[in-house]
Structure formats: structure tokens, C-alpha cells
Amino acid sequence: MKYLDEFSNPDLAKKLLDQIHAATNRRWSIMEVCGGQTHSIIRHGIDQLLPNEIEMIHGPGCPVCVTPLEVIDKALEIAARPGVIFCSFGDMLRVPGSKNDLFRVKSEGGDVRVVYSPLDALNIARQNPDRQVVFFGIGFETTAPANAMTVYQAKRLGIENFSLLVSHVLVPPAIAAIMESPSCRVQGFLAAGHVCSVMGTDEYPPLAAKYKVPMVVTGFEPLDILEGIRRTVIQLEEGRHELENAYPRAVRPDGNPAAKAMLRDVFDVTDRAWRGIGVIPQSGWQLSERYRDYDAELRFSVTDIHTDESSICRSGEVLQGLIKPHECAAFGKECTPRNPLGATMVSSEGACAAYYLYRRLDLPAEVAHA
Numbered sequence: 401m402k403y404l405d406e407f408s409n410p411d412l413a414k415k416l417l418d419q420i421h422a423a424t425n426r427r428w429s430i431m432e433v434c435g436g437q438t439h440s441i442i443r444h445g446i447d448q449l450l451p452n453e454i455e456m457i458h459g460p461g462c463p464v465c466v467t468p469l470e471v472i473d474k475a476l477e478i479a480a481r482p483g484v485i486f487c488s489f490g491d492m493l494r495v496p497g498s499k500n501d502l503f504r505v506k507s508e509g510g511d512v513r514v515v516y517s518p519l520d521a522l523n524i525a526r527q528n529p530d531r532q533v534v535f536f537g538i539g540f541e542t543t544a545p546a547n548a549m550t551v552y553q554a555k556r557l558g559i560e561n562f563s564l565l566v567s568h569v570l571v572p573p574a575i576a577a578i579m580e581s582p583s584c585r586v587q588g589f590l591a592a593g594h595v596c597s598v599m600g601t602d603e604y605p606p607l608a609a610k611y612k613v614p615m616v617v618t619g620f621e622p623l624d625i626l627e628g629i630r631r632t633v634i635q636l637e638e639g640r641h642e643l644e645n646a647y648p649r650a651v652r653p654d655g656n657p658a659a660k661a662m663l664r665d666v667f668d669v670t671d672r673a674w675r676g677i678g679v680i681p682q683s684g685w686q687l688s689e690r691y692r693d694y695d696a697e698l699r700f701s702v703t704d705i706h707t708d709e710s711s712i713c714r715s716g717e718v719l720q721g722l723i724k725p726h727e728c729a730a731f732g733k734e735c736t737p738r739n740p741l742g743a744t745m746v747s748s749e750g751a752c753a754a755y756y757l758y759r760r761l762d763l764p765a766e767v768a769h770a
């Protein structure tokens with residue numbers, strides 16, 4: 401497995417770890433923004449190999465986790481309607497809404513289908529002209545271009561029985577919101593490599609300068625993450641706060657210009673609610689006026705659905721790095737991947753699920769054996 405093994409090489413990992421240990425003189429808190437990075441850090445035990453002075457804070461970059469409960473409820477409402485074919489990536493089917501989930505809707509007769517690309521949903525719409533086909537378009541800047549392309553193609557081809565339930569979110573406004581929080585402890589960021597592969601890196605130097613935090617664009621394999629941490633620690637120790645790109649094999653400064661042009665055409669920036677965090681101004685996308693006819697919220701009149709979050713679940717604090725998953729009283733007890741109370745336990749990229757899968761047995765006995 402050439403391209404996996406070479407970024408997991410234990411000898412190179414040890415060299416990077418030695419450099420991180422040698423460079424670290426003070427306590428630092430570093431946030432990895434992306435859920436994929438969280439998963440990799442916990443799975444490979446990277447945080448346990450770092451100097452005690454370095455704390456990794458797990459950020460809000462899991463798309464399933466930050467999709468608001470009320471958007472899940474809107475999906476459930478639409479999916480249960482007669483004549484609708486509701487298409488989604490598989491990871492959304494088990495995300496709990498306020499009463500049930502898409503699996504339950506499917507078991508009760510709803511036509512809920514797992515697809516591997518939003519363009520598959522468009523094909524389903526073509527093949528079923530007498531049905532309404534909806535794709536659940538969630539996620540960060542990474543998944544948005546393919547969703548934008550689907551709506552663009554639907555309009556171009558005149559496919560009118562297709563629509564998109566949109567809940568796209570943007571990373572840079574979330575970083576700003578985290579830094580503006582009075583309880584913020586973050587001193588440096590590993591920026592999400594795949595987001596930057598689409599959007600480029602232009603948005604990050606102003607954030608690094610404004611909040612005086614180093615930002616290192618980082619990939620997802622163990623060596624990528626160690627290199628991102630190494631560069632962040634060196635900047636912190638030297639009192640610098642700059643953008644660095646530690647993922648040049650995938651990220652160019654201008655990102656993917658064709659994808660960005662598609663995004664500009666199909667979406668407008670809007671205020672967006674993040675599950676557990678609340679509304680962050682100008683932190684998401686909605687369909688632009690030209691494509692508003694393809695907005696499933698409007699087509700199915702579900703804009704008035706509003707839902708309160710569970711009072712037990714502390715995923716908002718987890719997503720902001722204020723607590724670790726096992727510090728939630730429900731972790732491993734009422735809340736497990738089989739019976740998730742919050743979205744951070746549902747997705748394999750969620751911090752709670754990652755701790756449950758890879759770290760539970762290292763935790764105190766009352767948590768590990770609950």
C-alpha cells in the first residue's frame with residue numbers, strides 16, 4: 401500500500417516525534433480542525449506520543465456532527481413524504497433527529513436510498529420523472545463542489561424533479577468564532593488539508609494575523625499530522641503566527657479554481673447554525689437566487705421546523721474543545737455508537753465515537769466498563 405504505508409513509516413514518525421519533543425519548552429494547546437484528523441490522531445495514539453506539554457483539542461470539523469438537529473428533522477419530514485425518493489450518503493442515516501432517524505423512516509416505508517455521489521441522485525431523478533428526488537447536501541467546502549455541480553446539471557438538463565437539502569458550512573468563520581469565544585484555549589491550528597485543496601489558503605493568513613495563532617495546513621496520515629504539529633510547535637516557541645502549508649502534495653495556494661467558480665455560481669454565503677455551537681455569521685452556503693427553485697426546504701415547505709438540542713448531550717462543548725468526550729457523564733453509558741445521543745457519537749469522524757472506538761479501554765474503569 402505505497403501511498404498509505406509511506407505516510408505511516410514508524411522510523412520517520414519517530415524522527416518527527418523526537419523533533420517535536422526537542423522543540424517543546426512550554427505548554428501549548430493546538431486544535432486540529434478536521435474530524436478526519438481527529439480520527440487519525442486518536443486511532444494512531446498520536447496525542448499519547450506527544451510531549452505532556454502539548455494538548456490536542458478536537459475541533460468542529462466533522463460534517464455530520466455539526467449538522468443541526470433541525471436540519472435532520474427537516475430531512476426526516478421530507479423523506480417520509482409519499483412520492484419522495486430521499487438520497488443521502490450512508491453516514492447520515494443513523495444520525496438521530498429529535499424523534500427518529502432516516503433508517504427508521506426507511507423501515508416504515510420511506511424511500512430512502514444511500515448513494516455514493518450526488519450525481520447518482522440526479523440519475524435517479526432522471527429515471528423517476530414522476531417522483532421527487534432530494535439529495536441531502538451537507539458538509540464543508542470539500543463536499544460542496546460536487547453538490548453544486550449536481551444542481552448546475554439539473555438546471556442545465558431541465559431536470560425539475562430534483563432538489564437539494566442544503567446545510568453546507570465553512571471553516572474560516574468557525575475558526576474566527578472559536579477564537580472570539582471567551583473560553584477559547586486554542587493557541588495554534590492544524591488547518592484541514594482537504595478543505596484547502598478546494599479553497600486554497602488565501603483566507604487563512606488574515607486569521608493567523610488577527611488572532612496571533614499559527615496555522616499549518618495539514619493532511620490526514622500520521623506523518624502528515626506529526627509534521628503539522630511539529631511546524632505549529634516551532635512557530636509557537638518562536639512567537640510566530642503565520643500560515644504554512646505542510647500538505648503541498650494536495651494543496652495549492654489558489655486551491656481548485658474550477659471548483660471555486662462552480663461554488664460562486666451556485667451558492668451564496670449565509671448565516672448558518674452549527675450543531676452544539678449555534679449560529680455563526682456568514683458561515684455557510686445556501687443556493688443562490690438563480691438556483692433557488694432547487695431548494696428542498698422551499699419546495700417541501702419545511703423552513704418552519706425548529707428543534708431544541710438534547711439537554712444531556714455536551715457535544716457543543718466537545719466541538720469547541722472545552723471538554724474531552726469522556727468528561728461527558730453520558731459517554732459510554734447512555735451514549736454509545738449503537739445508541740448515540742449526539743452527533744459526535746454517530747459519525748466515525750466525531751470525537752466521541754473516536755474516543756469510544758480507540759480510547760475507551762484507556763479511560764477510568766467506570767467509563768471503560770460501563
Ligand code: SF4
Nearest residue numbers: 713715728735742752
Ligand atoms: S458522549 Fe454522547 S451525549 Fe456526551 S457529548 Fe458525546 S455525543 Fe453527546
